[in-house]
Amino acid sequence: MSRLRGSVTIDDVARHVGVAKGTVSRVLNNYTDISEATRERILKAVKDLGYQPSATARNLKRGRQDTLGIVIPVGHGNGADPFLAEFIDGIARALDELGLDLLVTTAHSREHMIETIQRLIARRKVDGFIITRTEVNDPRIAFLSEHGFPFVTHGRSCLPANHAWFDIDNETAFADGVRHLYSLGHERIGFIGGSLDLNFALQRRDGYRHGLQSLGVTQDRALETLQDLNEKGGYAGARELLSQVYPPTALLCATDALAIGAIRFCRNHGLKVGSDVTVIGYDGLPVGEYIDPPLTTFSQSAQEAGGRVSRMLIDVLDGKDPTSFQALAQATLTRRASDGAPSKTSEALGVALRSRLNQQPSYGNNGE
Amino acid sequence: MSRLRGSVTIDDVARHVGVAKGTVSRVLNNYTDISEATRERILKAVKDLGYQPSATARNLKRGRQDTLGIVIPVGHGNGADPFLAEFIDGIARALDELGLDLLVTTAHSREHMIETIQRLIARRKVDGFIITRTEVNDPRIAFLSEHGFPFVTHGRSCLPANHAWFDIDNETAFADGVRHLYSLGHERIGFIGGSLDLNFALQRRDGYRHGLQSLGVTQDRALETLQDLNEKGGYAGARELLSQVYPPTALLCATDALAIGAIRFCRNHGLKVGSDVTVIGYDGLPVGEYIDPPLTTFSQSAQEAGGRVSRMLIDVLDGKDPTSFQALAQATLTRRASDGAPSKTSEALGVALRSRLNQQPSYGNNGE
């Protein structure tokens, strides 16, 4: 069993070569005032001894940790967000290429989140933060801005954005979604969204409204509902919207999880998705392809987004102007089979559903 | 904008109180040789100045980082593993309580994984590792054992297990699964698994075989297939097994993703899941409840597992005997609606499917 713990230090290398440790350090950091001969002897010794500098010691002196932090919100719904998993994957890949690392922590409340950020900063464990799931009025952005600590956000907020951010053009996507549905023949289009505290949820709702507006369709607030951002919320939202007298024939959902729940509600109550009711989601989850019917959805690459924000943050850490890193990406609609022309009028749909609502659902009693 | 960067050090505190910095350090580390009066003065100053010790400096001297590492495999299939997301969530929660942090990195090959582990050890960025998705012959376990670096695994391997581990009793679960299916009336039971390099995949396959053996059912290797561990693999696996002359009437799948793909294949070809064909998965993914029909699955709490292994690793780091932390948990079967008594004989099922195989599938052409 070879040792790794009390491993070889810069002093060992220096002694082995017969130079001062400062010289070894300069060679390793590409200083130019070292003769080629000495440089090579040192490089050889480094290789022979298998020397790798201690990140801790280096950080102490340089004040940089080569580590980025991400604090992920948990506990709102249940379980982990599939989007975040891929996002983190993207970050980790990007950082790996640059030799940086990612510190992941979780927080179950806003207060806890700020506390955690504060601790990581005070203990100097990270150089900067990646902030996800921005809120409209985000306490993290406020805190970090106030203290001048480097960070990038995935998503914007309503605060003055003098920081780096990357976001998806949610408004355009949802406005486009509405126009797509309208062109299919839907005139009553419903929206199932999430808490408007979340910036993306607000933007998607706004995009939905703007889309209607641009078409000159009269808006009906009864066609909008806000739910927990999971399948159960989607199920409940579909029930709420569809059980009206004049239900929407299409449901635009803020996330795939909502859409999956909504589809479930429809199927459970004898409504054919893709004709009786159209459902569109957002996220491009792989599982959406295997839902019945396969889910039509907007997608963005979470992994790519992760890589993008990482590189932004690194540029910011290198001293570049944060406000020069602000980018908006477009989502693309992946059409599968959950959307189509309406087969029934709103009224007929309402009648059909209500006749079913007193019967048993076809399978189990999910989400009820 | 208050400063956080060049923040308050132990020297500032010492100067403020008028003591040596060693004294401040001793107070903060609960040494007993400090008078109550001095202790209180120092504590007050610490509070007033908002002092928090630098993790870096402390680590340099103590040789401990208060950070655990996890290297997650990526790129095999596509996207992130939903199990891992929850698992990491569980780890992060447990560590948060103890003031430790989690360093997450990714690796796209075995070599890269070992390299990454090596780098993190050499640079002294972590105190120990959490190893997931153990392989039957796992190079990471071999490497870490050889170098005497602390680690815990989630899952066993065939190597001599003189380390801490936590695992699910995959064999028992799958043997039980087979017996459950048999008791429903299934006599030809198929298995869709994954690469046998993965320890859990091997164990589940073995459990399947043992289950059949315990019932005295003759085994047929044509009823087993190994696929990529995602929905697409499940789809392909179902096609392979069901398109035989004497197809299985039940499919036991190694993961929920496989099961979801298998269900999709059945539905696409007019087979009623839960009667014509029974499908059982493993993982307890939330989305399984919203599949049609809702997926019957084995489940374990990934989050709980994450917490469990974290605490084990911390005990190991505290110097306790690793071999005293080895635990096996039982998975539980969550019955939903994808299993039931067979409605057709194997032969009739084969006939029904083949008559459909030349037709169009109902929706799209997923996985084909």
Next chain:
DNA sequence: TTCGTTTCCGAAACCGATTTTGTTGACTTA
């Protein structure tokens, strides 16, 4: 009063790097 013991804390070494400052000898230049 004197000689141990404690109690409490200051001083300094140390962890392993980076960076600043200083020194040496060779080489120019006037």
Next chain:
DNA sequence: TAAGTCAACAAAATCGGTTTCGGAAACGAA
């Protein structure tokens, strides 16, 4: 030949803590 320049490296300071060592004051016992 003396003074100045430069290349190449040694020596020491530094980052911010922890830990060891040792000494002064207080206390108790002989």
